[in-house]
Amino acid sequence: MPLLARPSPTAHRPPAAYCPMLHPTDLKLVDPQRLEIAWSDGQVRTYSLRELRESCPCASCRERRTAPPPPPTELTVLRPAEAQPLRITQMHPVGRYAYSIHFSDGHDTGIYTLELLRELGSEA
């Protein structure tokens, strides 16, 4: 007698009650500074790239946002890349729940969960 039974062909089907999460059905840049996301429930939200960049959820950005502001005598010098208008150079899904966004200032470590993307932007 074999110890292992052959797996039944239905073993890997998702359960019948499986409910797909809210997800983007369309992503596009409506102009170089604005991203538009259409969601599976019909809502369309627009996002300014500046807002997305400033809401970057990666550890170093979160740390920078919670750090006390620099003393007023300290001049902040922008790197040339930061002085350019911000662009998205790449955006791709991470698993089923998030997007990775690469910005033209070289920052690409932010993973934007769908939950976060639903909180940001404004309804179009």
Ligand SMILES: [Zn+2]
């Ligand atoms: Zn970041």
